[in-house]
Amino acid sequence: MSPRAGLDTHTLVLAAAELADEQGIAEVTLAGLAAKLGVRSPSLYNHVNGLKELRTLLAIHGLEQLQTAMEASIVGISGDAAVHAMSRAYVEFARQHPGLYETTLRAPEEGNTSLEEAGGQILSLIINVLAGYELGEEGGLHAVRGLRSILHGFASLKNQGGFGMPLDLEVSLTRLIKTFIAGIRCMRSGEESGKE
């Protein structure tokens, strides 16, 4: 069906992901990728529409992998335990795939359906795991933003070496999630008319 059957788009994306994780996101170049695949860089244009599209595909791939990891982490669990498990999975994914995770957050294209969908699925996952706290329509969405901020901020700072202090990182994350959950509970019990 295809001559010299060597490469296809998926192979490119996988190789690019390796490059991103091992060498850093700045080393994801068509030249470097071609070298890794034993091919000249113009050949890559048969499978991908330039560097920009490669980055978008990488972002989608990363989001899908992240989603898979998050889903797997919460099978059979619910409540606080699920929030903790999902949080650990998120941060652990970012640690194992620093480059891929980083591409995930750079939105290179507006209006890319696949990309938005992949992001939306992760959003749904977080919404579900927080659904048990009965925060209401609006409150739930604010809480989702909160948890996303926590997870991304922690993972990002950790990956960039932003936490200099000699203190166990796992403990820090566990405490942060505990604090978040406790805060949700306390705020709710302290509410009167739902205002503020």
Place this chain on the structure above:
Amino acid sequence: MSPRAGLDTHTLVLAAAELADEQGIAEVTLAGLAAKLGVRSPSLYNHVNGLKELRTLLAIHGLEQLQTAMEASIVGISGDAAVHAMSRAYVEFARQHPGLYETTLRAPEEGNTSLEEAGGQILSLIINVLAGYELGEEGGLHAVRGLRSILHGFASLKNQGGFGMPLDLEVSLTRLIKTFIAGIRCMRSGEESGKE
């Protein structure tokens, strides 16, 4: 003291910061900067040791500006109000200076004293503002990590357009900080022997 007195390092950094904020971090190139300054790119090497050093200087400048904004936001305030004010200032700085803020988090050089110092000062600021909660040595440091994660995560996602939902962003941040503070209080009152 200097011939053709046009440029100096500080001018370069300021112009690069403008470029970063207006055009995005990817457009911070020596070629672009030189064009903006009406000069040929090799001339920049008289003031800066290449693109990498420019990025480092940009990061330091950004951290200093951020620190100034955070400090200004809490003069005369303390307690919860200070945490809220500082958080707003942080996120607002990131909004006003998206490119500069982004450079801040990319640690391009290991062991750069000025860079580490600038980061350390922000850390101290956060430590101080959380000091009133009497979290103890270790607990305080975990809390600092937590707040940093929240602030960076929120600012970063907001800047990247990561929050798609049509929901007031200021409310989201205020709630998140409230939740964090409430969580800290609740966790503390629920403690027995200080374990876990």
Place this chain on the structure above:
DNA sequence: AATATAAACTAATGACATTAGTTTTGCAAG
């Protein structure tokens, strides 16, 4: 006014991305 020096310049090299146009090869149809 003369000079030393720092700043700016031109020229050149090498890494990329990207485009155009050519060659090759695997598969399918005769």
Place this chain on the structure above:
DNA sequence: CTTGCAAAACTAATGTCATTAGTTTATATT
């Protein structure tokens, strides 16, 4: 088995950058 086509890979070429080397020029100090 051969022949042809389409996709994949190639070479060649262009343009943008960063960076280095070496030259020119302006100005501050003498």
